[in-house]
Amino acid sequence: MEQYFTTHPQVEHQQRTFTFQLRTHNLQFTTDNGVFSKQIIDYGTRVLIAALNWNGLPAGKLLDLGCGYGPIGLTMAKELPQRLIEMVDINQRALTLAQANAQTNHISNVEIKPSNIYQQLNDQIYAGIYTNPPIRAGKVVVTNMITQAVEHLKPNGQLWLVVQKKQGEPTYKKIMQQTFNNVQIITRNKGYYVLKSVKTND
Template sequence: MNEYYYTPNPDVVHELHTWKYELLGNDLKFTTDNGVFSKRTVDYGSSTLVKNINMDKIPAGNILDLGCGYGPMGIALAKNYPNRIFEMVDVNNLALSLAQKNAEQNSVKNVKIHNSDIYEDVKDRFAAILTNPPVRAGKKVVNDMISGSLEHLVKNGTLTVVLQKKQGAPSAKKLMNSLFGNCKIIRKDKGYYILESTFEG
């Protein structure tokens, strides 16, 4: 029986919950289920990333929410930035069906939601990639999410990652620095680090 949220089809007993969460000044409504990450509330790391990403300095173009889960980061930002398209991908089909439902119930239309195992079915380059990576899936998955971003960013595009210090933020920062030649900690909060690198092309 496979219940892990970072697998394509978690084998779970369904138990849908719908709840409200205020983010970026909007009262959002999310429906979640067993078999998805952070089903009872928006994960603190995700909400911290969303509140600290500087959308004004990101170049023109679409945004990728990599490992979107049931959609809190992409939906919250898409609601506030209706002129941007947010592509939201995950390997978990249950999470994606919930993300679709959550986009609809929050009247968010500027999203493209589809399955992708990391970057496997991601074709474009983006103005920004943001991710709260699935640490439990292992270090290789997290590192592949970071290193693969280079092939999917436009010039001056940004990669923004949230990780807890105890779950590998320092080594992720080191990897981002070696790949991009830069990495800033844009926020530290309750053990969470928001790391950002700019692709200088």
Template sequence: MTDYYYTQNPDALHEKTQWQFKLLSQNLTFNSDSGVFSKRTIDFGTRTLLDAVDLKDLSHGDVLDVGCGYGPIGLAIAKAVPEIHVDLVDVNLRALDLCKQNAEQNGIQNVTIWESDTYEAVSKKDYHTILSNPPVRAGKTVVTKILTDAFAHLQVGGSLMIVLQKKQGAPSAKKTMTHVFGNAEIVLKQKGYYIIKSVKEQENNAE
């Protein structure tokens, strides 16, 4: 059980690797290992989420990457938009160590990386954008928490963007986000992956 990427201390035997990948027109080098999500390449969901990102919009405020893994989403954004600050959190200590290595390896300094089980150790309440490729295998409760608790950590006008496969509950997630935010839009669909975005239009949610 503890081998899973969504646990704090995966005990999978180390299988360290390094490779390069181009994200948001940035050539990035990634250090990876066993016990983390998508350890050998950037997964299609992450790539699709980044395809849907509007970098000009992101330049308006701080960004949070929830469940960052070894950092492809948050680090690619931080590299592409150096004038903003990006926070990256995950529960997996091995993934966080790799994320810190990857930030250093790629000369990315406008980031802060720390351990948090979803938002438990996140105190900031005025992010402009929260992004997540949720850990589906961790269960629906965790995924739902990432969706619902984002509202309290966004500024008015800020947005949550997530990627989920249709077969892994994207339609259900869209309903949840609509309930919390009062709106949810599918901004991109690719090969069964849905990019869903909600905007915090007012301080009090739809409830």
């Protein structure tokens, strides 16, 4: 079965459009076959978005890592119009949808581009990295999303991640602690945990 973390999904197109409130914003999304959570904004993403705050965040751009069709990055762009939000994914179909969804919602402070985790980002540095990681892509992928984040964060930059307890939350929390020497549970909701680590020294 073809997965949503495929670079070029071959599954037949079946687009659908819906409106969804994220924080205080009613956003319109078009989705398609071959992308993650095509029917509705998945619960983990909603828990992460609701939990976000910008306390202690240094100046600079933010990264939505594995953006899919765009709910996290586009919500952040609405909340923080003065910041640039970069949105990356390996899935070209998802990126095309994210571009269209940015235009539909009149969001211009985003840069949407392909990247396999951080591979195409070179030495880009961010104030914050935010992800609902592709658990089905496997532990190695998710672990790399965490451990390599340090190289792409400013001092005091933040990594935010949402994961279900049954899909490895204790393991990934431990990896975040080992990588950053700190990890905080921001919220828990129906088995989903929002975790945050801060890059405390350069």
